[in-house]
Amino acid sequence: MPLKGRIVVNEKYCKGCELCVSSCPQEVLALANDRITAKGYHPASLVADGCTGCGICSVICPDAAITVYREKAGVSRIPA
Amino acid sequence: MVLDNCELETTVFERPDTLTGANTHYCPGCTHGIANRLIAEVIDEMGMREKTIGVASVGCSVFIYNYLNMDFVQAPHGRAPAMATGVKRVLPDRMVFTYQGDGDLASIGMTEIVHAAARGENITVFFLNNTNYGMTGGQMAPTTMPGQKTTSSQNGRDVETQGYPIRVSEMFSKLDGASYIVRRSLHDPKNIRMAKKAIRMAFETQVRGLGFSMVELLSICPTNWGMTPKTSIQWLEERMIPYYPLGDYKVHPALAEIKL
Ligand SMILES: Cc1ncc(C[n+]2csc(CCOP(=O)(O)OP(=O)(O)O)c2C)c(N)n1
Ligand code: SF4
Ligand code: SF4
Ligand code: SF4
Ligand SMILES: [Mg+2]
Numbered sequence: 001m002p003l004k005g006r007i008v009v010n011e012k013y014c015k016g017c018e019l020c021v022s023s024c025p026q027e028v029l030a031l032a033n034d035r036i037t038a039k040g041y042h043p044a045s046l047v048a049d050g051c052t053g054c055g056i057c058s059v060i061c062p063d064a065a066i067t068v069y070r071e072k073a074g075v076s077r078i079p080a
Numbered sequence: 081m082v083l084d085n086c087e088l089e090t091t092v093f094e095r096p097d098t099l100t101g102a103n104t105h106y107c108p109g110c111t112h113g114i115a116n117r118l119i120a121e122v123i124d125e126m127g128m129r130e131k132t133i134g135v136a137s138v139g140c141s142v143f144i145y146n147y148l149n150m151d152f153v154q155a156p157h158g159r160a161p162a163m164a165t166g167v168k169r170v171l172p173d174r175m176v177f178t179y180q181g182d183g184d185l186a187s188i189g190m191t192e193i194v195h196a197a198a199r200g201e202n203i204t205v206f207f208l209n210n211t212n213y214g215m216t217g218g219q220m221a222p223t224t225m226p227g228q229k230t231t232s233s234q235n236g237r238d239v240e241t242q243g244y245p246i247r248v249s250e251m252f253s254k255l256d257g258a259s260y261i262v263r264r265s266l267h268d269p270k271n272i273r274m275a276k277k278a279i280r281m282a283f284e285t286q287v288r289g290l291g292f293s294m295v296e297l298l299s300i301c302p303t304n305w306g307m308t309p310k311t312s313i314q315w316l317e318e319r320m321i322p323y324y325p326l327g328d329y330k331v332h333p334a335l336a337e338i339k340l
Contacts, residue, residue: 063103064095
């Protein structure tokens with residue numbers, strides 16, 4: 001089973017440039033068209049399961065808006 | 081049993097300490113932001129924040145002094161290498177770098193940068209090439225490519241009247257004083273990782289006292305190119321890289337032992 005990850009987009013920094021969206025190999029990112037940030041941008045957000053915590057979105061993000069976490073291997077998953 | 085989050089997951093990426101909490105003035109998608117972050121990451125990894133002095137230039141590049149949480153001075157247009165020379169000679173134990181755009185470095189500041197490189201000045205230069213004067217509205221720069229439209233070459237750069245672009249890395253590779261001259265690009269994750277290694281290598285060149293180091297970084301300017309960030313990335317890859325090939329143009333033999 002692939003590792004699970006998650007990201008947190010800091011909407012203070014996100015400018016809705018979409019570079020993370022087109023770079024995510026799992027295609028789990030999209031701009032949230034239902035809201036805007038204080039600066040007036042649609043922020044990026046996770047829209048589907050399947051984030052692996054690969055970190056690619058955080059490498060391309062020009063505004064260092066994304067924090068990426070990855071589940072440690074071997075840690076049993078606790079149901080939410 | 082409730083497990084602490086850090087026992088369950090590792091942090092793959094978070095903002096480097098050397099980045100301030102400021103929201104940058106860069107346009108959405110502008111890769112100046114990536115360059116700023118990479119420099120911050122490398123300074124953190126080297127543990128050199130308290131020993132580094134940046135020299136900001138004029139252009140969209142200038143506000144880097146608000147985005148990196150460390151000492152900075154700001155030079156008049158094009159004069160960052162001259163100011164960095166003075167800072168480094170007075171404080172030789174500091175790591176000194178300039179951060180300059182193509183208008184700043186290759187146009188108004190060409191004299192200062194060529195002579196700093198020729199002298200083998202022990203400073204590091206980060207050179208953001210986005211093929212135009214970003215800050216002032218997208219005018220033609222010495223790096224604007226033949227046929228490229230800008231606000232001051234509206235029918236496309238005509239080399240008959242406006243001359244040919246300057247390939248800065250190729251030119252500096254012929255100077256005896258230069259020790260590390262490479263060109264990288266900020267258009268995709270793989271190339272961004274390679275750019276980060278080059279930034280580290282350039283600083284290592286200086287720390288070892290080997291002389292002048294420069295990393296040219298191909299960068300997008302969606303606002304003045306009149307394209308979305310995504311289209312700008314494609315344009316950089318398809319149009320800029322063939323004209324400005326990526327690679328190592330000069331590497332001092334003493335750097336061969338460094339494995340990154
Ligand atoms: C002596 C002087 N001449 C002209 C200007 C106007 N000026 C400000 S930024 C700039 C060009 C900057 O272009 P570049 O170095 O490529 O930086 P970019 O904004 O593209 O990152 C110019 C000509 C100035 N500030 N000072
Ligand atoms: S960490 Fe990887 S998989 Fe997860 S959102 Fe970012 S790019 Fe996509
Ligand atoms: S790359 Fe960064 S700034 Fe751009 S949309 Fe994604 S999170 Fe927002
Ligand atoms: S004008 Fe161009 S170089 Fe300046 S911040 Fe905007 S996109 Fe970046
Ligand atoms: Mg420029």
